[in-house]
Amino acid sequence: MIYQLGPVLFMATLSLLFGVVVLFxxxxxxxxLKPTKAKLESYESGISGQQASTTKVPVKFYLTAILFIxxxxxxxxxYPWAAVxxxxxxxxxxxxxxxxxxxFMATLVWGLxxxxxxxxxxxx
Numbered sequence: 001m002i003y004q005l006g007p008v009l010f011m012a013t014l015s016l017l018f019g020v021v022v023l024f025x026x027x028x029x030x031x032x033l034k035p036t037k038a039k040l041e042s043y044e045s046g047i048s049g050q051q052a053s054t055t056k057v058p059v060k061f062y063l064t065a066i067l068f069i070x071x072x073x074x075x076x077x078x079y080p081w082a083a084v085x086x087x088x089x090x091x092x093x094x095x096x097x098x099x100x101x102x103x104f105m106a107t108l109v110w111g112l113x114x115x116x117x118x119x120x121x122x123x124x
Contacts (some may be wrong), residue, residue, distance in 0.1 A: 063120055072107050 070090055088097045115121060 001020070001072060067115060067120065073107070074104075077104070 078101075081097070085094070085097060088094050
């Protein structure tokens with residue numbers, strides 16, 4: 001078993017060692033410049049940044065983004081299932097994998113109705 005992990009452990013050790021050596025060399029050889037006030041200010045496209053540190057973004061935007069990610073990832077699971085469904089049919093496990101996908105889709109639809117009823121999709 002350790003023989004199979006040998007190349008992986010070697011590459012992990014080599015990568016870690018390379019990172020440590022590069023960081024050490026940069027700290028010793030690199031320039032020691034003190035940042036000026038102008039360097040520390042935010043700057044984008046020729047416009048100085050605003051100094052307000054508390055930008056108020058409505059929670060509905062975050063909630064919509066999180067819901068999109070959750071349902072998008074769940075939808076991604078359907079593609080591999082569809083790709084191997086014929087293989088399972090050929091082996092005689094077609095009904096089992098179909099029932100699994102029906103349960104998965106029922107959970108997905110239940111979640112959608114749950115957030116719909118909880119008014120998570122309303123923009124008012």
